[in-house]
Amino acid sequence: MFAKETYIQRREKLRKAVGSGIILLLGNDESPMNYADNPFRFRQDSTFLYFLGIDHPFIAGVLDCDTGEDWIFGDDLTVEDFVWMGPQPTIAEQAVRVGVSKTAPINILDELLGKSANKGRTIHFLPPYRAENKVKLFEWLGILPAEQQEASSVELINAVVNQRNYKTAEEVEEIRKAVNITVDMHTLAMRMAKPGITEAQIAAAVNEVAEAPGGRISFPIIATINGQTLHNHYHGNTLKEGDMFLLDAGAETIMGYGGDLSSTVPVSGKFTSQQRDIYNICLDSHNRSIEMLKPGIPFKEVYFESARVIVNGLKDMGLMKGNTEDALTNGAHALFFPCGLGHMMGLDIHDMENLGEVYVGYGGEPKSTQFGLKSLRLGRKLEPGFVLTIEPGIY
Structure with a gap:
């Protein structure tokens, strides 16, 4: 957790940006795996973490833009809970750590919202993405789940995006910690990737690297000899001579900031001639993209240059032909490069994707619907404070 002044300042800025009314920030609940007392590991909503900092389930926050008051609503645990969990801090004790002095049981929130309406x-x-929060909005505000996306506040979305997109020095340091752990995950996988070992063994080992410092993985591990499938979470294969092994994995720090790296290595210890050529094309695209990064450049231009390098390289190998610019215009490159080049990164590995890529990655401008280009999550001009990934690929 950052200093409480950080959260106070973030909330003050958010209230001013929204202007009037009340801001309802929903935390996440625990999510049962197969029955209520056997939940998945809890993960708090990232925007709730950003403004209210409390990593605790079953709570919600209200920021009053007109009075300047902040509230946290939630029910304290009981003695029966302590039998199983040990003593736990109260909602009020947790709230004061982030500069919030007003707390109340969750049923009072229902009353407050009703009076406000x-x-x-x-x-x-x-926009809610958890089923339990869709139910709460229906019960509290009477908005059907199917209508909640449309009813969500564009003013609040833009205000949140315009804060969270610009990372402070302390946020960058947290992301750096996550990336450093992520590097350790990948270097371990590279050492392990030998004939006879299984994808599952490597996935288990890199997961341990992420969890050992107290954090977790930032997204489900992709550890596969079938990297042509973009999000391949099957880990049942055994590595053999001639395979290429891909690891797409990242670590998340205790505070929720994540890393995201992808690497591909030859299981045999050395690339074949064709594997090396493909790898080097991808590496050239990666390096060229990094060379172009600077404030003011539209990231979409960086994407097209990365694709240009890939097309020209594949033409040299005889895998593509024709005019490069025509191929880019018509999306032919996406047959080999169907994903985007990169995305914002922070408390979410695809930062704020639940708020809408049009707002986060495009500044309100419409996205393309063309195959390949429509998967580019970031297209806007780059600005100081942005943290993003560069991850071209040939699939």
Whole structure:
């Protein structure tokens, strides 16, 4: 957790940006695997973490833009809970650590929202992505789940994006920690990738690297000899001579900031001639993209240059032919490069993707619907404070 002044300043800035009404920030609940007392490992909503900092389930926050008051609503655990979990801090004790002095049970939030709605006050909320929060919005505000995306506050979305897109020095340091752990995950996988070992063994080992410092993986591990499938979470194969092994994995710090790296290595210890040629084309595309990064350049231009390098390289190998610019215009490169070049990174590995890529990665401008280009999550001009990935690929 950062200093409480950090969270106070973030909330003040958010209230000013939204202007009026109340801001409802929903935390996440625990999610049962197969029954209520056997939940998946809890992960707090990232925007809730950013503004309220509390990594605890079953709570919600309200920021009043007109009075300047902040509230956290949630029910304290009982003695029966302590029998199983040990003593736990109260909601009030957790709230004071982030500079919030007003707390109340969750049923009071229902009353507050009802009174606010009756007075005609605007209730700003973000698009929900968890089923339990869709149910809460229906119960509290009477908005059907199918209508909640449309009813969510564009003013709040833009205000959140315009804060979270610009990483502070302390955030960059957290991301650096995550990336350093992620590098350790990948170097271990490279050492392990030999004939006879299984994908599952490598996945288990790199997961341990992520969890050993107290964190976790930032997204489900992709550890596969079938890297042509972009999000391949099957780990049942055994590595053999001639295979290429791909690891796409990252670590998340205790505070929730993530890393994201992808690497491909030859299981035999050396690339074949064709494997080396493909690898070097991808590496050239990666390096050329990094060379272009600077404030003011549209990331879409960087994407097309990365694709240009790939097309020209594949033409040299005889795998593509024709005019390079025509291929880029018509999306032919996407037959080999179907994913985007990169994305914003922070508390989410695809930062704020739940708020909409049009807002996060395009500044409100529409995205392309063309195959390949439509998967480019970031197209806007780069600015100081942005943290993003560069990850071209040939599939």
